[in-house]
Amino acid sequence: MTLISASILDGNHMNLLNDVLEIQKGGGDSIHVDIMDGHYVKNLTFGPKTVEHLRKTTDLPIDVHFEMYKQEDFIDLFIDAGANMITLQLESCLHPLRAIEKIKRRGCSVSLAIAPMTGLDSVKHFIHEIDQINLMSVEPGFGGQRFREEVYKKIEFIKDIIEKEKLQTVISVDGGVNETNMAKLIDLGVGNLIIGSRIFKNQEVEKNLQYLRNVISNNTFRGEKV
Ligand code: DX5
Numbered sequence: 001m002t003l004i005s006a007s008i009l010d011g012n013h014m015n016l017l018n019d020v021l022e023i024q025k026g027g028g029d030s031i032h033v034d035i036m037d038g039h040y041v042k043n044l045t046f047g048p049k050t051v052e053h054l055r056k057t058t059d060l061p062i063d064v065h066f067e068m069y070k071q072e073d074f075i076d077l078f079i080d081a082g083a084n085m086i087t088l089q090l091e092s093c094l095h096p097l098r099a100i101e102k103i104k105r106r107g108c109s110v111s112l113a114i115a116p117m118t119g120l121d122s123v124k125h126f127i128h129e130i131d132q133i134n135l136m137s138v139e140p141g142f143g144g145q146r147f148r149e150e151v152y153k154k155i156e157f158i159k160d161i162i163e164k165e166k167l168q169t170v171i172s173v174d175g176g177v178n179e180t181n182m183a184k185l186i187d188l189g190v191g192n193l194i195i196g197s198r199i200f201k202n203q204e205v206e207k208n209l210q211y212l213r214n215v216i217s218n219n220t221f222r223g224e225k226v
């Protein structure tokens with residue numbers, strides 16, 4: 001089954017509790033929390049305290065996406081706060097292998113995100129080490145950007161490696177995901193759709209999630225149900 005991870009970047013930062021409750025009611029499978037430092041990307045978002053309080057309000061898995069520099073220095077802080085998965089951003093991570101090892105040693109799941117224009121050559125070296133690969137379909141930094149179709153080819157390339165090498169790595173796509181591209185993403189083998197602004201459209205979180213769930217279950221891309 002395809003999972004939906006709700007990115008709270010476009011949520012109501014003054015009332016995340018309500019957003020999380022609606023995500024649960026709407027059937028979201030996890031919460032995606034983008035941590036931005038104002039340097040790697042020109043935006044500032046959440047901190048470990050946010051994750052700590054999210055942890056107290058939900059049993060849903062929390063995926064913390066580091067869109068920042070000095071990622072290694074913050075791993076323990078966010079795992080202590082309650083993260084179930086840390087997503088490292090490859091382009092701003094100084095020693096990715098060391099960071100991956102550190103996360104795994106803490107018993108936390110690890111995902112690796114790559115920006116749209118980053119090639120897949122280096123990812124080949126990491127794919128055996130991670131639980132999830134996050135193929136970003138927008139430039140890191142903001143919600144509500146246009147989905148970049150270049151990601152389709154990357155999904156095919158990674159899916160091929162995963163199948164040939166019989167890996168369990170989940171493919172996730174992050175950025176601009178909505179009802180117009182979900183069917184194709186699922187068809188190509190994406191297991192986790194990370195969705196932000198489409199879920200928060202008109203602040204109707206529960207309704208939007210239920211609608212997107214229906215799109216997944218009625219998916220008839222290429223005439224086949226998924
Ligand atoms: C972008 C973030 C995404 C973002 C997705 O830098 O990593 O997680 O919240 O939001 P939408 O779905 O609006 O593109």
Ligand code: ZN
Binds near residue numbers: 033034194
């Ligand atoms: Zn993200």
